[in-house]
Amino acid sequence: MKIGIVCYPTFGGSGVVATELGKGLADRGHQVHFVTYNQPARLDLFSENLFYHEVSVSNYPLFDFPPYELALASRLVDVVRFEKLDVLHVHYAIPHASAAFMAKQILMTYGIYIPVVTTLHGTDITLVGKDRTFKPVVTFSINKSDGVTAVSEHLRNDTYEFFEIENDIKVIPNFIDLKRFSLKPKDHFKKAIAPFGERIVVHTSNFRKVKRTEDVIRIFAKLVKTIPAKLLMVGDGPERSQCEQLSRDLGVNENIRFLGKQDAIEEILSVSDLFLMPSESESFGLAALEAMACKVPVITSNAGGLPELNIDGVTGFLKDVGDIEGMAEKAIYVLEDEERLNAFKENALARAKEFDLANILPLYENYYVEVIEKC
Numbered sequence: 164m165k166i167g168i169v170c171y172p173t174f175g176g177s178g179v180v181a182t183e184l185g186k187g188l189a190d191r192g193h194q195v196h197f198v199t200y201n202q203p204a205r206l207d208l209f210s211e212n213l214f215y216h217e218v219s220v221s222n223y224p225l226f227d228f229p230p231y232e233l234a235l236a237s238r239l240v241d242v243v244r245f246e247k248l249d250v251l252h253v254h255y256a257i258p259h260a261s262a263a264f265m266a267k268q269i270l271m272t273y274g275i276y277i278p279v280v281t282t283l284h285g286t287d288i289t290l291v292g293k294d295r296t297f298k299p300v301v302t303f304s305i306n307k308s309d310g311v312t313a314v315s316e317h318l319r320n321d322t323y324e325f326f327e328i329e330n331d332i333k334v335i336p337n338f339i340d341l342k343r344f345s346l347k348p349k350d351h352f353k354k355a356i357a358p359f360g361e362r363i364v365v366h367t368s369n370f371r372k373v374k375r376t377e378d379v380i381r382i383f384a385k386l387v388k389t390i391p392a393k394l395l396m397v398g399d400g401p402e403r404s405q406c407e408q409l410s411r412d413l414g415v416n417e418n419i420r421f422l423g424k425q426d427a428i429e430e431i432l433s434v435s436d437l438f439l440m441p442s443e444s445e446s447f448g449l450a451a452l453e454a455m456a457c458k459v460p461v462i463t464s465n466a467g468g469l470p471e472l473n474i475d476g477v478t479g480f481l482k483d484v485g486d487i488e489g490m491a492e493k494a495i496y497v498l499e500d501e502e503r504l505n506a507f508k509e510n511a512l513a514r515a516k517e518f519d520l521a522n523i524l525p526l527y528e529n530y531y532v533e534v535i536e537k538c
């Protein structure tokens with residue numbers, strides 16, 4: 164198939180899923196065309212089946228707000244017409260699904276019908292979508308898509324609850340490339356970070372409010388009273404400086420390293436013993452899956468789709484949002500006993516394997532075929 168992919172080209176979950184999906188489809192012989200405003204962060208390889216079409220928006224002084232959606236729609240018309248695409252797969256409702264709708268309408272004037280599949284990733288529904296400003300556009304673009312997928316049952320149910328949706332929504336969960344995300348021999352790195360054999364706790368995110376990064380610091384401050392440990396905070400974003408200040412206020416800054424944005428996340432996860440994700444909302448929790456694939460158990464909140472990934476008492480623990488005490492208690496429980504920790508590590512990996520790219524990719528391929536045949 165010739166598949167167009169539209170996504171945010173950033174390190175964020177939806178961009179990562181879209182890029183890894185495109186790379187996987189290209190490996191299986193499909194021709195994949197990315198249409199975005201920047202080269203996607205993980206589109207770092209050359210393949211005869213991968214193409215990248217940049218969307219550039221004019222900076223004409225009249226435009227206080229450069230019209231990205233229109234530029235994207237125009238580019239999509241071009242790419243679909245001249246590359247003869249079979250299907251467009253847009254990740255994130257705003258503005259990608261609405262731009263795709265506009266492109267589809269324009270293409271009809273050329274006698275072309277391009278099927279559009281929209282994947283909902285979470286923040287487009289839970290945060291952005293519920294803002295009344297966007298609600299009509301999100302509802303319309305979901306209903307006008309030829310196929311709609313959501314990354315968890317929970318997100319699917321939320322979408323039906325908050326929007327008037329007439330379309331079927333198919334759940335296709337996030338996936339993991341186990342060739343990249345697996346335990347790497349990084350003992351020298353572990354020694355440098357934890358020279359006295361301390362446990363290594365890790366958090367990776369974009370440090371937005373929804374991630375409750377201050378909870379991570381508070382949980383760590385509690386557990387380090389009982390368990391000698393180090394905390395690695397990976398990523399960057401608006402909450403980082405508050406977290407740095409909080410770690411000083413709680414007197415645990417000597418045991419915490421803020422590493423900023425990192426490409427080789429799998430190497431950091433490979434030296435880690437426990438992953439913390441106390442998010443306010445999380446449609447799936449790709450970062451937790453990445454940790455589990457590197458044999459790291461996870462303590463997460465029970466928000467959103469996290470219970471569909473993290474099995475309570477098996478791959479880690481689930482606690483209510485904001486239950487810092489409960490999360491710290493479970494973190495200590497997992498970390499205090501070597502044998503128990505190893506059992507949790509094995510379970511985490513076994514669960515991650517269920518989300519292997521090789522299992523999930525055919526679900527998308529079959530869905531494209533189903534949607535194309537229906538149109």
Ligand code: GMT
Nearest residue numbers: 175176177284285286445446447448449
């Ligand atoms: O987590 C983020 O803030 C990034 C966000 C995004 O929109 O790119 O990630 C969302 O999509 C990921 C891929 O489907 C999911 O694994 C994340 O759980 C989801 N984030 C939230 O729901 C907060």
